[in-house]
Structure formats: structure tokens, C-alpha cells
Amino acid sequence: MRARELYPGVYEIDILHATDDELMEISESMGLALSMEEMRRLKDFFASLGRNPTDVEIHAIAQGWSEHCSYKSSKKVLRKYIFGIPSKHALIVMQDDAGVVEFDENHAYVFKIESHNHPSAVEPYGGAATGVGGIIRDILNMGAKPIALVDPLFFAPPDYPYEKLNPGIKHPRYLLNGVVAGIRDYGNRVGIPTVAGMTYFHEGFVNNILVNAGCLGIVRKDKIVRSRVDKPSLLLVMVGGRTGRDGIHGVNFASRILGEKSEEERQAVQLGNPILKEPLIHVILEANEMGIIKGMKDLGGGGLGSVVGEMCYSGGVTAEIYLDKVPLKEEGMAPWEIWVSESQERMLLAMEEKDLDRLREICEKWDVEMSMIGKTKEGENLELYWHGKKVLDLPLKFVTAGVEYERPYKIKKVEKMQELPVEPNYREIFLRLLSSFNIGSKEWIIRQYDHEVQGRTVIKPLQGVIGYESHGDAAIIKPLYDSWKGIAITTVANPQLGEIDPYKAALYTVDEAVRNLVSVGARPHSFSDCLNFGNPEKEEIMGEFVESCRGLGEAARFLGIPYVSGNVSFYNEAFGKNIPPTAVLMAVGIIDDIRYAVTSDFKEEGNPIYLVGETKEEMGGSEYYRLIGAKSTTVPEVDLEELRKRSEELLKAMKKGVIRACHDISQGGLAIAAAEMCLGGNIGAELDLAPLGFMRADFKLFSESATRWLCEVQRGKEKEFESIVKARKIGVVSGNTLRVRDDSRWLFNVHLNIMRERWRAALRDYVG
Amino acid sequence: MWGEIMKVAVLQIEGTNCEEESYAAFKHFNQDVEYVHLNLVKRGKKRLEDYDILFIPGGFSAGDYVRAGSIFAARLKAIAWKELKKFVEDENKRIIGVCNGFQILIELGLLPGVDGISEVPEAALMVNDSNRFECRWVYLRKERDTSFSKEVPELIALPVAHAEGKFFTTSKILEEIEENRQVVFRYVSPSGGKAEYPWNPNGSLNDIAALVNSYGNVMGIMPHPERAFHWYQHPDWTRKKREVGDGYYIFKSLLHHK
Amino acid sequence: MLKATIIVRYKQGVDDPEGKSIKHSLELLNFKDIQEVRVAKYYEIYLDKPLEEGKREVEEMIRKLLVNPVIHDYEMRVEEL
């Protein structure tokens, strides 16, 4: 690589005379992660300007073109399926850092889910913590107060043998512990409750864990701040943490395959500083209350470069930036490092000069640093200065608009088959399911998160008798002091179905999201998606991505639920293995009056139990088949019309107050749903599966067919319930055991205490 | 002092984070409540003596690095130790610390306060026996009527959310605490009996959940009354009807009795 | 420049839940024969002061912030760099 020092810390890089090999060497040695095609494009561009770029310019462009910043592989597909689902209440969709949706006449809620997979694989504690920190900023920069966090997590099973780990790969137990601690220490310290999530174990995540983090906030409509500026002569002010060498090339790192060398990618790893973030949240909200913020964006992946670029580009202005005004953590940083650094806990505000002192006063109260680092202006070109010298002068469009690919893809054909195993010992298999990693109690995780801080969590993630609580389907937040309206939140993903049939899995994921929201009495309102996939340069992987998006889009469109924000994480590949396709939904529902909310725990002896929905012989991807090692590609089908009808019926019945408990049927099937309802209520039940018709008893018990719920109905209200909801009565709440028969044949009878012990032991015995 | 409006300061620094719920609780009773950042006290913009009640809310003040509450305590001590002592010696004034606030009062030496005020800590709120942050609901038995507990029923449920809440002290001081009847609330089992884990969520000696000083005007409590102010904040409201949350009664006691 | 190293431990007789929990985790990883694990807080403070004054100052930091005498013992070492 030929380079010439222009000023101290700034180099001119000779690309005009570089051969193809040399171009790739430049990409490699500067850590740009650009392809040959992109490097050539870069060269052509500077040839047309008749000059060589500075190192600052090259880094700025590489950043803007990274997968993470530009969505170059995914944009076309997203546009086709995910974007543009019509909705009356969606206010800002897929434009700014987070989606904004109407809550009531005066308020909107703001939310988004994002991945932080690579950093968490390398350093689970810091990676997860900064994932939480980053998603909080995305909500905050819309002017909203963050009021809830969620954290879907995916690991290899905790009993994975050490000897089988690839070099440099950490054990799932170490990763689980680190990730949970990171989320706990960050979320708890900033005072935002973590109210929902999921914890999923599957061998396919052994090399690449997934750590997704979502956040939801609430804002008065007149206080919404856009992630763009459309006026020249506004000051750009950086508030919060200082800029350091940490986090350099995080986005390029995120768009690369993990390998043994990742151990050294330390610079991309940060620990996060919640105790800088907490006062920063106050500063931003107080300043916003005063109305002095004219545009705002947080510094996340891509750092200052991508923030200035996107903020100005989308508003139709450009900017000049004085890099030497940026407060630094360490001396001697080069200008390009300042421009791309992804140091945490920073926000960029656009404001008028006259308001600067008011911001300063707030910052002083909270001991938070601020610095004016530039100005917006009219024109085409972005200009960066370093101690008075111009070090970058490029059309903003070229840097920011990035590239787009139409990646070739291949859709795998699914041959339908299903093995028929011998009938199991029901009691034994039931208990094994109850204590399997994916079904067993997640209490160890949930209770380490403060899920009640702020006092808004009116339906908790754990539901039931105090001290005996079991899993709920969704949490409900009551965001406003003087309104009964609530927001229900859940997260869903089905990698085990995804690896068989990504399209049907996506339909099923939407189905489950709706089921979970309806279970607590909420009407599904909007989605944020986090799409975690392998290497998109492989046609099969790209095919999985396309099929997933098609399913997600189709289902949501049918139901009229928009995707208002989202995130794509590709390159979850290592040692030649890709993760199972994992489309994660963060789903939000609205309940008009939280007093009608329903929880999953059985309430009262003598109440009848109803099954809503059809049970089918679809065992593909089920926990039961996984556990007994049986094969099936027959995954559950989703009938969206049925889903809509059953949901409406249930919501109506809940409004009438005839449903005392409700739980959707998901992993482990009917048997596990019933068990969880018993555990939370600390009361037993008797079930008879005969009304399900003619089918193997193990299928009746453990099938994970879509669009199903179990409901406990208030005794005496059976007629009213039956007149509203299409359902079959299958049992009654009673005693202190769960006893199940299929007509005259008893399948099992297990005491509550035994169930609870097995259910709680699932994780406990591995995490200490 | 029924009906009289009190001036309440909800103290905060970076990392304090239950201030809004606490503020709302006082507002509910129409009190004159405001947020007071320690920096404002330090710069002379606010004075502790202007308030009737100091409320130190929960959270992770300064990250709870070193030990929970220790940094907040050290800073408060450096800024306003004299004023704070005067405050405590005025029998008409009250200080209440919840969770992190309790940790701060212990670190300040205002609690257990067997002889009033101590210059060095005489107890500790240590890391929970489980070595984990625990967010869960517990049952408390009222041990004594004080100006913080007079309106409270005998058995209540409140949430805890802390990693460092195990009350610990020397056997001598523990004896004095019991002799002086300074324990206001103890963790108990759901039926009111002796608490084992998780009913005693942290391993506190003598199941102590809340203490007053010997003067009776400073209380520290680990569970969060401000998070259980309304019935719908209880985890079992879909099973059990209540008019108000159990934490409501603590605020009511504090505001209606001198 | 001075470097002060401060180790803050639980007093004998005071339970160390973190130590216990790490012991448990190690046992889950199949490490046998562990008698005990104890954990301490370890601080290094670098400061620009003459030795004697620095020592006094570090002692004050310990007293004011780093140690709770009810549960902690500590070791302190101050050296010139």
C-alpha cells in the first residue's frame, strides 16, 4: 500500500495506481471489509475526481457501505415483503432509528429490536451490555422515555461437551452467564425494566450465539424528535461519553464471519457504561422537554461518520465537522479513528445556537460532557476538518447512500415426511419435556433482571401465586399514570421450525406472537423484526432469508400488523456452519383497559378448562420429536383466517370477564401449557383428551400445532364463553396433581411438587 | 399532622432510578415534592434544611461500584454532613431510604443508629446469600408502629429488587437493635411464619427488612413501597382484589403521623 | 508517581457468597477437591503525590469509601513508580 502523510495523522492513499491485488490488500490492511467490486467502484470514483483519497475518506466510505450500515444484501428483499404494510396507527415506519406508533390521542410508543451477536460471542458480558445500551439510545433519540427492555437469547445447550468446542469458541454456559450478567448489570443500572425475552437452546448456535435486545419507549406526540435535520446552520452537539479507540470497526466486524482470530478483535469489544447512560437519559429528556432539540441521532454502529451522514442526508442538507472538537478518551487518535469510533454512550444533537446555554446548564447538573463539533449547511459535499485542515470533502450521497445487491438465492425443497415412533411412557416423557432446556423455568434469568423498576409492569413475565409463579406469554406495561391503557410485549422465534421450512416457520412465528399477545388480552398492534441469518453470499442462506421474509410479510399483511422497525444480522457463520434461520419478532399489543388483562395461572378449583383451536399431526420441529430423536419435516401449518377469528373471539370473551386464565400452546404442546398453568396457580387439573378426536395420544399431548390456547373459564359462564369462542371443553381445575386421560385410558398423573421440582431444575443445575 | 403539606426532597445522583415512582407517591397525597440532585445541594442551589422529609430512592447510585450506596453516602457526607446531622436531630423531620436509599443510610452511619448517629458504618447490607440480583415479591410482618408504619396492616407484600440486601452487623449491635425495638418490618413466610429463602430473599440477620433509628425518625427499608402503591402493581391482582397497593400504607403513615 | 494497591476482603467469619458461587460453578465444571474460594476487591490507584502524603491520602480513601469496617479487612501497599 502506497501512502503519503499529508498532515500529522492524515494520509493520502494511492488507489489510482493500485492493481486489483493491491486494492484488496488495501481493503485488508485497513480493515475495510470491502469486496473487490466495491474497491473498484471506489477507485473509479476517485479517478473521476482526479485525485487520491485521504485515509479518512476511505474509512468513511467503507463504513457507509458496510452491510451493517447499508443493508446492502437485504434491502431489496425487505422492501418487497416487510416494508409498507398499511396501518392507520403507524406514525414513523422504517425511516428513523426506531418505529413510532400511535398509543392514544396524545402519545406514541417507540420501539425496536436489534442484534448484538458478534460482540457477545467474543465477550458476552460487554457485548450484551452494549447491545442493551445501543437499543436504548435508538429509543431515546426519538425523544421517547425508555420504559421496557426485552432480550431474546440463543445458545447451544448448556450440557454441550467441552471437547466438541471449536478453538476460540466459548462454552455455552460461560456465554449464558456472561450475557445474562451483562444485560442485568446494564438494564438494572439504567433503571429500565427487562420485561420479556426468550432463551433458546439449539446446537446450531454453538459457534454463533444470538443476543438480540429490544427497547420500547413512550413519548408525547408533540415531543417526537426526528433522526434527521433539514435546516442549515444548526449546531451539531455531541453529548455524553468521550470518543476512544474502542469499538473501531465494529460494523465491519459485525459483517464478517467469526473465526479463531476473533479473539484478537478486542477493539470491537466494549463494556458499556450504564452509569454514564443513566444521567444522559435525563439530560436528553429534559432538553427535549424544553423543545430545544431539532434533530437527534445516537452514535451506534458506524460512529460519528454514519450518524452525521444519515442525519443530514435524509434531511437534504450536509455538514462541516471539526474533528478536533470531539472530546477524546485518549490522546493521539487519528482523525479517521475519531470519525469511525463506535465508543458507547454518545448522542448527537442538532440545535440552534441560542439554546446552547440551556443545554449546558442541564449537562452541568448531571455531570455530563458536551461539545459543539460542527454545523449543518447547504450543498452536496460533506467536509471534515482537523485543526483547520480539510481532511474529507466528498458528496454526502456517495458516502451514505451505499450500495445495494441483488444476491442470488436458492430455495430448498422440503420433502414432507414424518416418522412414527413407538408410544412413550407418558409420565416419563412429560417430565423429561418439563425439565428440558427450552421448556424448563427461566426464573433464574428473569429474576436477575429488575422487571418492575419504574412501577409500570402490571402483568409480569412470571405469573401466578407469589413464590410459585410460572411463565406468562407477554408482559403488560401501563405507560401513563392517568390512563388504563396498556402495552403488551412479547418476543418470539422458532429456529427449530426455521431449519426445516423457513417460510412456514415465519408464518408460525407471527402466529405465536399473536397468540402470546391475545393470551394476556391485548390486540396485536405492531412488530419489530430482528432477522438473524448466516452468510448471505451463500445461495441457500439467502434463500432462507427470502423465504423467512416472505412468510413474515404475508402473515402480517393479512392481519394488518405493520413492521415499524427492524434489524438484519448476517454472517452468523463460523467454521463453515451457519446458524438456523432465526427471525425474531418483538411484538406489541394494545389493551384498552389493563383491568381486563388475563394471566396464565389457573385461578380456582372447579373452573372448566377449554381448548381453543385444532390439534393436528404436525410433529416437525416439536420439542417432543427432538427429545425422542424422531424425524419429521411436517411442520405446523398456519391458517391466518382461523388465527384472526379465534383471536377476535378470545379478546371479546376477555372483555366480558369470563376467562380467568389463558395460555397459548407452544413448545411442548398442550401438556406443557397445562402444566405451566397448574404451576403458576399452584393448583392441579384433570384433562380428558377424547374431545380432540381420533389421534395418537402423544400427538394430542405434544403436537405444537398453530393457533391454539388453553382457557380457564369462570364456572357458571360456560354458556356465555361457548357462545363467543369456538372451543372444546377438555377438563377442570382441581386437586394438586395434573392428571390426563384419553377417554378411559389414563396417560399420567403427576403431583404439582414433582412437576415444579423438575421444571425448576432444568436450568438451575447448570447455572449454579 | 393530618392535612398539612410537607416539603419533600427526593434526592438523586447519577444512577438513582426509582425517583419517579417515589415522586408520584408523594404527589398522590398532594405533598410539595421535588427532585433534588446532589449537585444542586453542593452548589448551594438547594438546602436540605428547607425540607421536612428527605426521601432517598432506589437505584444504583454511581453504579453501586465499590459497594452499594457507598459512593452516594460518601458524597452526601462530604457535601452536607453537618446539615444532615441537624436534620436527624430535629424530631419533626423524617428521612426514609428505600433499597439503595437504605444502603446509603447504612453507609452514612444514620442506621442502625442505635445511639443516634455514628461517624462510621455500624452495619452493612451485603451481597445476597444467593449471590444474585433478586427481583421478587416478599411478605413482611410489621413489628412495630412507627411514624413510617402506623397505618400499615400486620402482614403485607412488597417487591424486592437488589443484589446487596443482606442486613449484617455485629452480634452486639444486633442485640441492641432488638432491645430498642428498631426493627419495623421482618421478612416472613406467606403465612406469617419464619422466613426461609426465598421468603427471606437475601439472608438478612433476624430476617430484618426495615429498621428505624433509635430516635424513630430515620427508616431504611429494602423492599420497594413505591412500586406497590397501586393494587395493579401487585403480581397477583388477577387473583386477589385490593383497594390500594400495600406500599401505599407506608406513605400514608409517613404523611399522616408525626 | 505512586501506585497504591488495595485488597479488600471479607473478615473471617463473614460469609462470602460470591466465593461460594464460584466454587459451585467450578464444581459444575467438574473440578473436584476445591476446599474454598474467596473473592476480594482489588484496586490500583495511581496518583501524583509524594510517598508519605500519598499514603495518608490513600488511607483516607479507604476510610471514606473503599471499606466498610463491619465486614471488611484490607491490605494496602503504596509504592513509588
Next chain:
Amino acid sequence: MLKATIIVRYKQGVDDPEGKSIKHSLELLNFKDIQEVRVAKYYEIYLDKPLEEGKREVEEMIRKLLVNPVIHDYEMRVEEL
């Protein structure tokens, strides 16, 4: 019986919020001239093993549980009691 003492620090260049925060707090308490505060984890592990085997075992513990080489450096000392 063996006693292993392990100190786990953040590598140079890893930004440590805890150390920073404590430094800031000490400054607010009027301690001037602090250059830096660094916080480390300090473990003492007692185990019943012969010296060589014990050393190997402790190294494995470090690798599996106590240290992430991406961000941590460590010191280890094993002695016979």
C-alpha cells in the same frame, strides 16, 4: 493443600467503567491528582491437590471460567500451604 491467588485485570485499552466511575467519585470527594483507578478481580482458591496437578487445574479454571482472553490479562500464583 494449595492456595492459588489469581488477579484478573482488564487489558490496557479496555475502557473500564467501574474504575472510571470510582476515580470520578474520589475526585468529587476532593482527592486530587489521581491519575487512574483500576479495578481487578481477585480470587483465592484453596484446593487439595499436588502442586503440579493443581497448577494445571487452576489454569484450566482460569481458561474455562475466570478469564476472557479477549479483554483480560491475569496473574496467577500457586503455593503450597
